[in-house]
Amino acid sequence: MNRVGSLSIKAIIGSLLAVVVAYGSACTFLFLRQNHFIFFPSKTIAATPSDLNLPYEEVWLPVPSSGQNGTPEQLHGWWIPANGTQQNVVLHLHGNGSNISGNLSQALRFHQAGFAVLMVDYRGYGRSQGAFPTEASVYEDAKAAWDYLVQQRVIASERLVLFGHSLGGAIAIDLAIDHPEAGGLIVQSSFTSMQSMVNPARFWMLPIDWLLTQRFDSLTKVRSLRMPLLYIHGTADAKVPSSMSEALFAASPQPKQLLLVAGATHNDVAEFGGAEYLQTLKQFSQQIDRKPQKPMRP
Structure with missing residues (x-):
């Protein structure tokens, strides 16, 4: 040669x-x-419930794990009481962007429907402490919020409604699996799994099935749910197609309901849904009220 x-x-x-x-x-x-x-947290608190004339209390929730220096970490949240006699309570779990301040309009609608609301930021979001989030850490944060409501607020678990928007829907589903005694679950504009959300054109050369550890596999989990379910999705959602909520709905056991809002996109379902959206929330709350309830603790 x-x-x-x-x-x-x-x-x-x-x-x-x-x-x-x-x-x-x-x-x-x-x-x-x-x-x-996956996660796009914002530290900026752009508004508070008082900007929407909502009464609220600022709360801090401890999480079991500690920071790198051993210091206990805390989640920041807002407790928004219901008008009149408190009945059902919503644990609000937001999506992968912004923080609780970007989700106040949703909290307002729950308040208008008669719910009390706990909004909480995952670690790394808003004023919550801690490192950049992971699938494991947001599950742990949701559990800490549940424990706060049941143990500190002394709210019967049958009165708790888990709500999750987008990525928060996957977090709410995971929490619901651990707490089948919850009153109900509302999943809005969410997806079947993180694998289904991966853009094949962007990562076509990579073995995503092997590399993906943040799986958020809701489609597998919903088959084991044991509570009233409400799925909501906009038909014009370009980020998460409404067919994913239809697939979650199909895989879920009864009792369940699916509300498809014509023309709504990823973040404006409630606006497009209008009176029908609000009425659906009220009817869902009434469905929970008809469930056999354990006596409230003193």
Whole structure:
């Protein structure tokens, strides 16, 4: 083999090695940093419930795990009491962007429907402490919010309604699996699994099935739900297609309900739904009221 041919082979091998290293680096980066493609927290509190004339109390909730220096971490939230005699309570779990301040309009609608509301930010969001979130940590945060309502607020679990929007829907479903005694579950504009949300055009060369650890596999979990269910989705949602709520609904046991809001996108379902949306929430609350209730603790 002449010298030119030998150099050509070396160049080809070098190029192949560079491609392998680059591919391996891309896989490693996605494996280690995939939660940064999922969560988009904001620290800015743009508004408070008082801006919507809602009464509220600022609350801090401890989480079981501690920070890197061993200091206990706390979640920040808002408790919005119901008008009149308190009945059902919504645990509001927001999506992957913004924070509780970007979800006040939803809290207002629950308040108008007669619910008390606890809004809470996951670690890394708003004023909550802690590191950048992961699937495991947001599940733990939701559990801490549940424990706060049951143990500190002394609210009967049968009066608790879990609500999750988008990614929050997957978190609410996971919490509902651990607490089948909850009064009900409302999942709005959510997805079947994180794998189903991956854009194949963006990651077509990567083995996503192997690399994805933040799975949020709601479709598998909903088959085990044991409470009244309400799925809500806008038919014009370009981020999460409404067919995903239809699939979750189909896989879920009774009692269940699906509200598809014509023309609504990912974040304006309540606005498009209007009176029908609000009436559906009220009817869902009444359905919970008709369930056999355990005596309220003193």
